[in-house]
Amino acid sequence: MGNSAINAGGLRERKRAATRATITAVARSLTAERGLSGYTVEEVCERAGISRRTFFNYFPTKEDAILGHIDDDFPEEVVARFMAGGAGSPAGEISASLLDDLVRLSLDLSERMSASEEETRQLIGVIKKEPQLMLRIIGATEEREADFARLLAAREGVAADHPVVRMAVVLLGNVARKTSADYFSEGNTRPYKDMLLENISAARTLFSLPFTMSSSDTSQSNPSEGAQ
Incomplete structure (x- = not known):
């Protein structure tokens, strides 16, 4: 395949990503303004400058448009930089730079939020009032965590169910969510980076x-059980 064909394919994908991101930004903005049931798909299309058919080529519902696409949450260049960080470690061994690289990844992603901070604050308020949207977000979060676990496992050359991979996804995911909730809370003036690093430091x-319990300790019977 020639360079022109490769470049054309890359250009098409960038255009698709830009259209997808625009649809999501418009859907989030309208949701923040009016609530989930306060606008139509046609209004999203009008603001985004696309046809109704184009909308449904990208997203099956308004809810899906609001959630966005995982590729928009994990831009290619950011993922490539993260994956390259584990290149120096033998396959099957957890790289020494993993924690630092995960924190850098979180900061890179936070700097690339497609919605403005004000839109995000408004959207958080809307989500609290829209139970069906919250359920979809929970489901989408689980799917994205599974995708991220596979990405992390590929970088480290281990299985996706490796204990360190599973704990990295769970722990870092919850730290990031807690940081975001505090960052977007009313009255906060602190930078996201400072808050994230503070929470990571607290977790470390x-x-x-000291942790002295071993697996054999958990297998021992509870003394009170023998007295019964």
Whole structure:
């Protein structure tokens, strides 16, 4: 395949990504303004400058448009930089730079939020009032965490159910969500980066404390059980 064909394919994908991101931005903006039931797909299309058919080529419902596409959450260049960080470690061994690279990835992604901060604050308020949207977000979060686990496992050369991979996804995901909730809370003036690094530092302090329990300890019977 020639370079022109490769470039054309890349250009088409960039255009698709731009259209997809525009649809999501418009859907989120309208949801923030009016609530989920306060606008139609046609209004999304009008603001985005697309046809109704184009909308449904990208998203099956308004809810899906609001959630966006995982490729928009994980831009190619950001993912490539993260994946390259594990190149120096032998396959099957967790790289020493993994935690640093995960934090850098979180910061890179936070800087690329498609919605403005004000739109995001409004959207958070809408989500609290829209139970059906919250359920969809929970489901989408689980899917994206599974996708991220596969990405992380591929970088480290281990299985997706490797304990370190599973805990990295769960722990870092919850730290990021907690940081975002605090960052977008009313009255906050602190930068996201400072808050994330503070929370990561607190987690590291917790997990650096002495831990003496072993698996054999958990297999021992509870003394109170023998007295019954």
